[in-house]
Amino acid sequence: MGLEVSNMRIPTAAIGLGILLLAACTNPQPGVTAQVKPPAGSSTGTGRVFITNPVQSTGDQSLTDQKDSDAAVPASAYYTVALSHLDGSGYLQGKWANVRSETGDPAYSPTNTFAYTRSDDRFEQVMAYFWVTEAQLYLQSLGFGSELPPVNMESQDVRINQWGQDNSYSWDKHDVIRLGKGGVDDGEDGEVIVHEYGHAVHDAQVAGFGASLEAGAIGEAFGDYLAVTVGLAVAQKYGVPVKAPAACVADWDAVSYTSTVPHCLRRIDKDKHYPEDVVGRVHADGEIWSRALWDIRGALGAYKADRVIINAQFGFAPDTSFAAAAQQTVNTAQQMYGSAAAQAVRAAFEARGIL
Ligand SMILES: [Ca+2]
Numbered sequence: 342m343g344l345e346v347s348n349m350r351i352p353t354a355a356i357g358l359g360i361l362l363l364a365a366c367t368n369p370q371p372g373v374t375a376q377v378k379p380p381a382g383s384s385t386g387t388g389r390v391f392i393t394n395p396v397q398s399t400g401d402q403s404l405t406d407q408k409d410s411d412a413a414v415p416a417s418a419y420y421t422v423a424l425s426h427l428d429g430s431g432y433l434q435g436k437w438a439n440v441r442s443e444t445g446d447p448a449y450s451p452t453n454t455f456a457y458t459r460s461d462d463r464f465e466q467v468m469a470y471f472w473v474t475e476a477q478l479y480l481q482s483l484g485f486g487s488e489l490p491p492v493n494m495e496s497q498d499v500r501i502n503q504w505g506q507d508n509s510y511s512w513d514k515h516d517v518i519r520l521g522k523g524g525v526d527d528g529e530d531g532e533v534i535v536h537e538y539g540h541a542v543h544d545a546q547v548a549g550f551g552a553s554l555e556a557g558a559i560g561e562a563f564g565d566y567l568a569v570t571v572g573l574a575v576a577q578k579y580g581v582p583v584k585a586p587a588a589c590v591a592d593w594d595a596v597s598y599t600s601t602v603p604h605c606l607r608r609i610d611k612d613k614h615y616p617e618d619v620v621g622r623v624h625a626d627g628e629i630w631s632r633a634l635w636d637i638r639g640a641l642g643a644y645k646a647d648r649v650i651i652n653a654q655f656g657f658a659p660d661t662s663f664a665a666a667a668q669q670t671v672n673t674a675q676q677m678y679g680s681a682a683a684q685a686v687r688a689a690f691e692a693r694g695i696l
Pocket residue numbers: 409459460461462464465526529
């Protein structure tokens with residue numbers, strides 16, 4: 342199901358105005374608010390979030406949006422977490438994420454305490470800050486930025502806006518993740534946020550990545566895979582149960598669009614095979630590639646698999662084919678972990694008909 346508008350462009354004037362207005366309302370006058378800012382150097386705080394989303398953590402597939410009402414989601418779906426790497430301004434800006442919203446007030450706390458419920462637009466801002474930061478920290482835990490080259494190791498801009506449809510997308514030309522509010526607000530599902538972060542990762546690794554249908558499908562597939570692998574790592578870190586199939590992507594965002602259970606926007610464990618299951622749409626065709634990534638994870642374990650998968654992406658051409666990208670991934674596995682790992686990666690792509 343293709344619910345993202347990729348390649349969308351916004352009139353530059355509108356962007357400029359939006360940024361001006363945002364700048365006006367999120368940058369307090371020096372001296373006016375200085376006394377209520379967090380103490381200098383206060384980079385940590387707390388936030389209230391979903392992990393990864395309410396359907397996955399409660400196992401209740403009957404949850405629905407109910408027009409963004411607090412009553413639609415039980416209190417047990419909220420988790421209080423540590424927020425890290427804040428810049429001390431009192432806003433949700435920091436070393437790895439820079440969140441601005443075009444709806445509602447910008448979340449601000451002189452004590453870096455950000456506890457909101459879902460009907461408050463500031464809740465999605467906290468979600469965006471938390472999940473983008475966690476995604477970058479996960480990449481760093483794999484060695485990217487130390488032993489391996491950095492991957493999108495910068496304060497990623499995120500914008501939340503009120504567009505009518507479900508239209509989250511990563512706008513590579515301006516390096517900004519946009520989260521829409523169609524159906525369930527996109528920012529209420531950690532897997533939607535990390536999926537978009539996956540596009541930012543590709544954009545950071547290979548300029549202009551996604552210039553062919555198969556490259557576009559790889560982009561969607563990797564976003565789905567990253568959403569799952571980061572989501573599972575964070576759930577484990579905070580002791581949050583996973584009560585939906587692990588391979589189900591965006592369980593909560595999907596409730597507005599799917600009628601069968603479990604609600605999944607897409608899955609990364611489908612049995613699609615190349616080339617007969619190709620339909621010419623990036624999200625659907627991506628399910629061929631993401632299944633291969635899922636199988637690599639099954640064979641090598643999350644840590645090795647994710648290091649290989651992401652490290653290989655540095656060598657993908659912007660308009661790569663499935664076959665070329667698969668071969669690059671096999672070669673990377675060979676380089677990093679030797680023949681047995683390379684053979685396991687090859688087997689995963691062979692099972693999809695890609696190699
Ligand atoms: Ca909301």
